[in-house]
Structures are given as structure tokens and as C-alpha cells.
Amino acid sequence: MKYTLPSTPDSYAVAVADDFAAGGAGVPVLDVDNASRSYPGEPPVQALREVNLTIGQGELVGIVGPSGSGKTTLLQLMGTLDRPTGGRVQITGLDVATMADNDLSYLRATRIGFIFQQFFLAEHATVLDNVADGLLYAGVPLKQRRQRALDALDLVGLAQRPHARPTQLSGGERQRVAIARALVGHPAIVLADEPTGNLDQATGQSILALIDQLHQAGSTLVVITHDHIIAERMPRKVEILDGHIVADTGPAAPDDCRLRPSASFVQPPVSGHHSAFSIADDPS
Ligand SMILES: Nc1ncnc2c1ncn2[C@@H]1O[C@H](COP(=O)(O)OP(=O)(O)O)[C@@H](O)[C@H]1O
Ligand SMILES: [Mg+2]
Numbered sequence: 001m002k003y004t005l006p007s008t009p010d011s012y013a014v015a016v017a018d019d020f021a022a023g024g025a026g027v028p029v030l031d032v033d034n035a036s037r038s039y040p041g042e043p044p045v046q047a048l049r050e051v052n053l054t055i056g057q058g059e060l061v062g063i064v065g066p067s068g069s070g071k072t073t074l075l076q077l078m079g080t081l082d083r084p085t086g087g088r089v090q091i092t093g094l095d096v097a098t099m100a101d102n103d104l105s106y107l108r109a110t111r112i113g114f115i116f117q118q119f120f121l122a123e124h125a126t127v128l129d130n131v132a133d134g135l136l137y138a139g140v141p142l143k144q145r146r147q148r149a150l151d152a153l154d155l156v157g158l159a160q161r162p163h164a165r166p167t168q169l170s171g172g173e174r175q176r177v178a179i180a181r182a183l184v185g186h187p188a189i190v191l192a193d194e195p196t197g198n199l200d201q202a203t204g205q206s207i208l209a210l211i212d213q214l215h216q217a218g219s220t221l222v223v224i225t226h227d228h229i230i231a232e233r234m235p236r237k238v239e240i241l242d243g244h245i246v247a248d249t250g251p252a253a254p255d256d257c258r259l260r261p262s263a264s265f266v267q268p269p270v271s272g273h274h275s276a277f278s279i280a281d282d283p284s
Contacts, residue, residue, distance in 0.1 A: 027093035029189045029220050030055040030078055035087035036243075037073050047073040049243040050087065055189070055222065059251060060215040060259065062234030063224045070243040071224045072193055078222065079191050080108050092188050109137035113182030115192035119174045121166040127153065127177050128162035134181040145184075152180035155217075156210060172203035179210065183219070190214070190221045196230070205262060208233070212259035233260040 032053040039045040047070045055061055065071050076082040077089050080096050089096045092111055096104065113134075121130050131149035132142075140148070153159045156176040166174050175195060182190050195211070196204030208230065215221055223234065231237045235252035238245055 028054045028056050028090075029059075029092060030222075031088075031090040032074075032078065033088040033090070035077055035084040035089055037070075037077060037082065038085050047243050048077070048084070051240075051243075051245050053238065053245060053248070055220065056251060057188075057220055058215075058218060058257075059220055059236060060211070060234055060257070061222045061236045061238060062231040063222060063238045063240060064226065064228055064231035065240035066226060069240045071226070071240060073243075074240065075191050075193050075222075075224055078189075079112050079114060080104055105137070110185055111188045113185065113187040113190040115175070115178055115182050115190065115195045117194040117197035119166075119171075119178045119198070121174055121177055121181075123166050125165075126162065127158065127164050127166070127169070130166065130177055131180045131184050134184040138185055148184050149180070152184040153177075155183065155214070156180045170203070171199050172206060175199065175203075175207050176210065179207075179214075183214065188220060190219055191224075192221065193224045194226070195223060196225075196227075208259060208262075216258070229262070233262060235259070 030053070032051055035048060035051045036046070037048040039047055051070075051074065053074075063071060063074065073082070077084055078091075080089070080091060083089070083096060091107060094107060099107065122133070125133070128146060128149050131152050132145040134152075135145040135148060150159060150162060153162060156179050158173060158176050158180065161169070161173070166177065169177065175198075179195075182192075192211070196207050199207060211221060211223060223230070225231055231239075235257045237247070237249045239247040
């Protein structure tokens with residue numbers, strides 16, 4: 001992924017994004033309106049067909065579908081890594097199609113956090129710098145980048161390992177670093193593509209518990225998965241099949257907005273606490 005610095009830091013897009021960050025806008029974080037994406041070929045591949053999806057601030061949404069159903073294509077549209085061939089995508093009220101490339105790069109760098117199945121960490125760089133680099137394109141000075149990186153590492157339970165290299169970490173710890181990098185810029189939305197896909201069952205559970213914890217703290221998150229068991233646990237579940245959204249439970253009620261416990265991990269409640277949500281005994 002290559003970002004460029006905005007040539008127009010005082011542009012309309014930047015101002016609107018900052019307004020949104022200040023909580024003034026009241027618009028959806030993400031609005032996918034009749035969006036389609038076809039890939040050229042003989043015949044062309046219609047990967048997404050007239051998809052509608054609106055995500056509000058503070059939601060935790062699971063998008064589930066089998067391999068080839070269009071999940072990654074949808075994530076790329078939601079993350080402004082790609083543009084729709086039909087319809088419209090708006091991030092924090094800004095229409096992706098009308099934005100100059102520089103503004104779009106700035107919007108992406110400051111408003112969207114990405115988490116991938118393969119982590120995509122720089123192996124030669126320390127944990128601290130991997131996370132701090134998440135702020136490089138937002139124009140934050142180095143000292144401040146590192147302080148905010150430490151804060152983000154604290155959030156994911158890795159504050160004690162800032163000088164480790166990714167090669168010295170377990171898969172679960174690497175994904176925690178990637179999550180800290182996604183969060184360090186305080187994005188409006190975090191998009192995760194199969195975040196537990198490369199992890200064993202227990203470690204995957206601890207990453208989901210972390211995602212729940214971030215959601216409880218106010219983050220807006222989208223988790224893409226092929227795993228129906230994971231999707232069933234999400235407060236809102238969207239199903240995608242052959243490029244269509246075929247089911248959407250809609251925004252969760254305020255009293256039903258937590259990640260549901262995993263059947264295999266439920267333990268008897270101890271004095272009202274759900275131990276399945278605890279990351280204190282994290283196996284990663
Ligand atoms: N760059 C591309 N060029 C051509 N076809 C593509 C491209 N990317 C994805 N596709 C096709 O689009 C469909 C959806 O792919 P994708 O979004 O990756 O699905 P998923 O993430 O659900 O597995 C598939 O048929 C896939 O082969
Ligand atoms: Mg995919």
C-alpha cells in the first residue's frame with residue numbers, strides 16, 4: 001500500500017473529515033449505495049452487484065460469505081483502495097468518486113484502519129516502529145508517533161514488547177501489533193479481512209475478544225469472515241453471496257451490541273463476569 005502526502009492539507013475533504021472526527025457530523029461512517037464492481041475479462045467478472053450497506057458510528061459488523069463471494073472486493077471499496085464501477089461509496093459523508101487522489105490518500109491514512117489475515121508487518125522494524133508508521137502519512141512528528149504507538153500497544157496488551165521484532169512474536173502477538181497499527185490514528189472505521197484466518201482456534205478467540213473490547217471502547221469495526229460461527233457472534237451480521245448482500249440483521253439494539261460468547265469457550269460465569277471476554281489469560 002502506498003500513501004502520498006496531501007498536496008492540499010487545508011482542502012475540503014480534510015476539513016470535513018476533521019469535523020467528523022470532532023463528532024459534529026451525525027452522518028454514517030460508511031455508506032455503500034448501489035455499488036457494483038466488475039473486473040474486466042472475457043467475460044467480465046461481476047464481483048459485486050448493487051450492494052447497499054450503511055454503517056453507523058460504534059457498530060461492530062460481521063460480513064460473511066464463502067470464498068469468491070466478493071468479500072475482499074467489498075472491503076477494498078469500503079477502504080477506498082478501489083472504486084466502484086457503479087454506484088457510490090461515501091466515507092464519513094465524503095463521496096470517494098469525487099475526491100482527488102491526494103485527498104483520498106489522506107482520508108484513508110487518517111480515517112480508515114486495516115487489519116489483514118497476513119498481518120503485513122515490516123519484519124526488520126521494531127514493534128514500536130511498525131505501529132508508529134501507521135501515523136507517517138498523517139503528518140505526525142516522530143516523537144509523538146512513538147508515544148501514540150506506545151498507547152496503542154498498551155491497548156492491545158503489548159506495551160511491554162515495544163523493541164521486539166515481529167519475527168520474535170507469535171501469530172497472535174503479530175496480529176495485535178497489526179491491530180495497534182490500525183488503531184493508532186484513531187480511525188473512524190477499522191476494516192478487518194479474515195483477522196483470525198491465520199491463527200489457531202484459541203488465539204483467534206483472544207483476537208475476537210480484543211475486537212470486542214475495542215468495540216466496547218467505541219471503535220467502529222467491520223470483520224470479514226468465511227466462518228459462520230464467528231459471524232453469528234457479531235451484533236450485526238451481513239451475508240454476501242455471489243456479489244449480492246442476501247441478508248442483513250441491521251444495526252444492533254443498544255442492549256445487544258456485544259460480541260456473543262463462543263459456545264466452545266463459554267465457562268460458568270464467575271460472580272457475573274463473562275470469562276470468555278477476558279484477555280487476561282490470553283493464549284496468544
Ligand atoms: N483483480 C481481479 N480480477 C479479476 N477477477 C477478480 C479480481 N479480484 C477478484 N476477482 C473475482 O471476483 C470474485 C470475488 O472475489 P473476492 O472479492 O476476492 O471474494 P472473497 O474475498 O469473498 O473470496 C471472484 O470470482 C474472484 O475470482
Ligand atoms: Mg477474500
